[in-house]
Amino acid sequence: MPNIEQAQAWYREADPVHDFSHVLRVCQMAERIAEAEGADLEIVRAASLLHDVEGSSPEVGETRTDHHEKSAAFARQVLLKEGWQEERILAVEHCIRAHRYRSTEQPQSLEAKILFDADKLDVLGAIGAARTVAYAVLAGEPIFSEPSAKFLESGEKEFREAHSSYHEYLFKLVKVKDRLYTTEGKRLAAARHQFLIEFYDQLAAEVEGKR
Amino acid sequence: MPNIEQAQAWYREADPVHDFSHVLRVCQMAERIAEAEGADLEIVRAASLLHDVEGSSPEVGETRTDHHEKSAAFARQVLLKEGWQEERILAVEHCIRAHRYRSTEQPQSLEAKILFDADKLDVLGAIGAARTVAYAVLAGEPIFSEPSAKFLESGEKEFREAHSSYHEYLFKLVKVKDRLYTTEGKRLAAARHQFLIEFYDQLAAEVEGKR
Incomplete structure (x- = not known):
């Protein structure tokens, strides 16, 4: 072992x-x-x-x-x-x-469903938000940029539209919890999903000067 | 202008x-x-x-x-x-x-007090958390590592203790709101300070497997 x-x-x-x-x-x-x-x-x-x-x-x-x-x-x-x-x-x-x-x-x-779920929990919650920001920084992408109407509708970016960590959240992270398999995995994901939403809502509001 | x-x-x-x-x-x-x-x-x-x-x-x-x-x-x-x-x-x-x-x-x-306060608001809240993580990544430091008892007591690290973004939060960010000058700056900082605490509390709890 x-x-x-x-x-x-x-x-x-x-x-x-x-x-x-x-x-x-x-x-x-x-x-x-x-x-x-x-x-x-x-x-x-x-x-x-x-x-x-x-x-x-x-x-x-x-x-x-x-x-x-x-x-x-x-x-x-x-x-x-x-x-x-x-x-x-x-x-x-x-x-x-x-x-x-x-x-x-x-x-x-x-066992495979459990590893899948445990790996996905690490892109949710505060750790998921932090890792998504870290990924953007490593890739030379911005933490936040305003998504275009096209991106919000279809997930496809406009020509030269930056892929920020906020785009990654909107396009991918927000859907992750629905992919999980196990009961305990889903239970843990629900709270982390909620925190992730709060984080990116707060981030967008701060960047727009609303909070 | x-x-x-x-x-x-x-x-x-x-x-x-x-x-x-x-x-x-x-x-x-x-x-x-x-x-x-x-x-x-x-x-x-x-x-x-x-x-x-x-x-x-x-x-x-x-x-x-x-x-x-x-x-x-x-x-x-x-x-x-x-x-x-x-x-x-x-x-x-x-x-x-x-x-x-x-x-x-x-x-x-x-005017100087206002610029000071506005600059500090950007290290608080979700944007502050994201920038602190980004800074750690650029400096080759971890997002999170468990702080030593010595660090928690004195702010001084043990020999070879990593300076994670969590250390930066505990040592510096948590005190920022008390440095602000203006009434409006303090008001805005209070909510962002609260969010920053929630973020790092959640991060620590997730890393320790508690949430």
Whole structure:
């Protein structure tokens, strides 16, 4: 069973959005959901600690597209060395491959649904707001810019319209809670979703000089 | 009187913490406070638009220490060309030199107090939280790390203790509202202070897995 010290060594180079503290938060929430849902804790824990292992370099955006495939392959090597059974390695690989929002492989097992939910909780709430701002800064995008009428209607930007963290919130983050699978995950997401809305409402009001 | 288009050209190279959107927000809030307090709007507006003009390069931290002096000198050149009277140029220069939190020159005039307050409002509220996170990311510091008992007691970090955005909140941001001068500035700061506390309380609770 991989432990936290071992896992930390796999995440040496990191950006502030996908660093080891993200992995620890996901692992913590995944264990909490796993206990509430009666899932296999060992599979949830191994999958959580290994889920971003090949995505923890400073690249952001498009360059991370296959990090779930590479992380699953890395997990297989680690667990083979530890003598895990093939069936349980496959279960961990499935969790890791299916954890992404836009993954083609959907979570089938309870454990995969739990990792998906725990990973999504980290884009909601105050931590979600902070990580979205951090992502924008790393990508050279503004914290806030006024979205166009076109963007508000269709999610498509005008020519030269900046993609601010506020755009990311409107287009993606606000819908995340409806994608979650588990009862405990949904319960935790509801409060974080509410806080995220309060944060961006407050931000927009302050920028417009209303508060 | 410098206008916004003119001012924008002075702020070409910027980090996301001290970019032109910061200048616009400060200008907007300064005008709002100036109206409530019956201050000289022309001086407040010129000082706001010019207050960070020599600090808008990608450097952060210590390298910005004399940006208020340089910005005041730049303002003098602009206003001389526009034919402003010496007395009014001095008034603008004073506003700019006294706007910093740790400035040796304290704000004496109503207009200087207003620029100080408007600039500080931008480190409070949701925008303050977002800018503090952005600053941490630019400086390679974490969004959150657990403060040591020593830091909580004295504001001094343990050997190798990271300075996260949460440390910045605990050590500096939480005290900002008590530094403000004007009645309207204090009123606006109270609500933003409250939101900032809610943000960092929520962040800490989420990171610890409590929410």
